[in-house]
Amino acid sequence: MKKFIQLAIAEAERGLRNGDGGPFGAVIVRAGKIVACVHNEVVKNSDPTAHAEIVAIRAAARKLKKFDLSDCEIYSTCEPCPMCLAAILWARIPRLFFGATRDDAAKIGFDDAKIYDFLAGKISKIPLAKKQVARRECLAPFAKWANLKSKIKY
Amino acid sequence: MKKFIQLAIAEAERGLRNGDGGPFGAVIVRAGKIVACVHNEVVKNSDPTAHAEIVAIRAAARKLKKFDLSDCEIYSTCEPCPMCLAAILWARIPRLFFGATRDDAAKIGFDDAKIYDFLAGKISKIPLAKKQVARRECLAPFAKWANLKSKIKY
Numbered sequence: 001m002k003k004f005i006q007l008a009i010a011e012a013e014r015g016l017r018n019g020d021g022g023p024f025g026a027v028i029v030r031a032g033k034i035v036a037c038v039h040n041e042v043v044k045n046s047d048p049t050a051h052a053e054i055v056a057i058r059a060a061a062r063k064l065k066k067f068d069l070s071d072c073e074i075y076s077t078c079e080p081c082p083m084c085l086a087a088i089l090w091a092r093i094p095r096l097f098f099g100a101t102r103d104d105a106a107k108i109g110f111d112d113a114k115i116y117d118f119l120a121g122k123i124s125k126i127p128l129a130k131k132q133v134a135r136r137e138c139l140a141p142f143a144k145w146a147n148l149k150s151k152i153k154y
Numbered sequence: 155m156k157k158f159i160q161l162a163i164a165e166a167e168r169g170l171r172n173g174d175g176g177p178f179g180a181v182i183v184r185a186g187k188i189v190a191c192v193h194n195e196v197v198k199n200s201d202p203t204a205h206a207e208i209v210a211i212r213a214a215a216r217k218l219k220k221f222d223l224s225d226c227e228i229y230s231t232c233e234p235c236p237m238c239l240a241a242i243l244w245a246r247i248p249r250l251f252f253g254a255t256r257d258d259a260a261k262i263g264f265d266d267a268k269i270y271d272f273l274a275g276k277i278s279k280i281p282l283a284k285k286q287v288a289r290r291e292c293l294a295p296f297a298k299w300a301n302l303k304s305k306i307k308y
Contacts, residue, residue: 005288012295019304023295043306047212048221048245054203067202077292083240086269089282090237091202096284099292108300109307115240119273128243130250134159138231138253141166141177146262150173152197153263 004029004075005097007037011052012077015039022110026052027075028060028093035072036060052076053084057091067154069093078105081112082119090154158183158229159251161191165206166231169193176264180206181229182214182247189226190214206230207238211245221308223247232259235266236273244308 004027011025021040028036036059041050053076061067073095074088079102088096106113117123145151158181165179175194182190190213195204207230215221227249228242233256242250260267271277299305 001287006291009288009291009295012292013298016295016298016302019306021308023299025295042221042308046215046219046221048215048223048308049203049208049211049241051244057203058201061200061202065200067196067200069202075287077295079286081240081244082273083237083244086235086237086240086273087203089265089269089272089280090205090235092281094281094283096282097287098284099286099288100296101286101289104289104293104296108296111243115243116273118243119236119240119270120275126243127246127248128250129248130252132233132253132255133155133229133251134163134253135255135258137160137163138166139258141163141170141179141231142254142258142262144167144170145177148170152173154175154196154202 001097004034005077005099007034008052008075008077009099011037011039015041015052018044020044021050023077023108024052025077026056028056028069028072029075030060030064030072035063049083051081051084053080054087057087057093061091067091073097078102079112081105081110082115155251158188159231159253161188162206162229162231163253165191165193169195169206172198174198175204177231177262178206179231180210182210182223182226183229184214184218184226189217203237205235205238207234208241211241211247215245221245227251233266235259235264236269
């Protein structure tokens with residue numbers, strides 16, 4: 001366990017040296033073997049979703065050729081932000097080890113804590129205007145999905 | 155506006171026909187022009203993060219060669235799940251139009267509402283064991299980031 005979080009830290013340092021993005025690393029392990037060992041690539045890839053955990057989940061899923069990572073565990077140098085935490089849940093990863101906290105991330109300028117507070121209903125103001133449109137039409141593909149015998153659930 | 159949500163619905167239908175994933179589509183628009191028009195690809199790409207909105211954000215950011223999409227708006231056939239909502243916030247997209255709701259998604263078997271309830275503190279039980287490890291060591295790259303003059307913030 002100590003080995004894997006240390007590898008995640010080494011990735012965070014590598015990303016920092018390369019200017020690839022924020023100082024975060026993540027490792028995904030399956031049956032004691034590393035399947036992904038990566039760092040944040042938001043800047044390198046011009047991809048706002050390329051947090052270390054998302055990059056790790058995508059890499060592991062690609063490598064294992066499956067979207068269900070329920071036989072894996074994830075190590076992250078920081079408590080995952082809500083995007084990454086939800087991604088871990090969607091990937092069905094059952095175990096998370098993390099180092100720094102959302103408040104540690106906030107102290108160096110990242111919005112993790114703010115987004116958590118918004119989702120918890122602790123703050124109501126976010127810079128996003130939401131408007132519901134065309135619900136009825138959007139439900140048409142939902143009804144087809146519900147009736148689809150061949151669907152693959154995830 | 156109506157045109158863009160209709161294109162998102164058409165994408166949802168296309169994804170459904172192809173068996174690419176769940177029945178969801180998303181469109182990103184900048185200055186009246188479409189920069190991404192995509193659907194959920196979780197199954198097709200074996201990628202648990204490939205929800206329509208994430209696929210759209212990644213495609214738009216790649217096309218525009220920037221991680222800041224604050225000059226864009228996003229149309230989604232469904233209220234974004236917490237992963238996608240947080241991704242929209244990280245991408246700085248200021249306007250969201252959506253059709254169906256998290257409860258509509260729950261009715262056809264998706265976990266959106268459950269993950270929202272967990273993040274809002276309404277349910278405490280999720281299938282994820284969390285453990286904090288090596289915080290002090292994980293803070294070392296944070297301190298370097300804080301002192302880095304050349305950093306690109308996102």
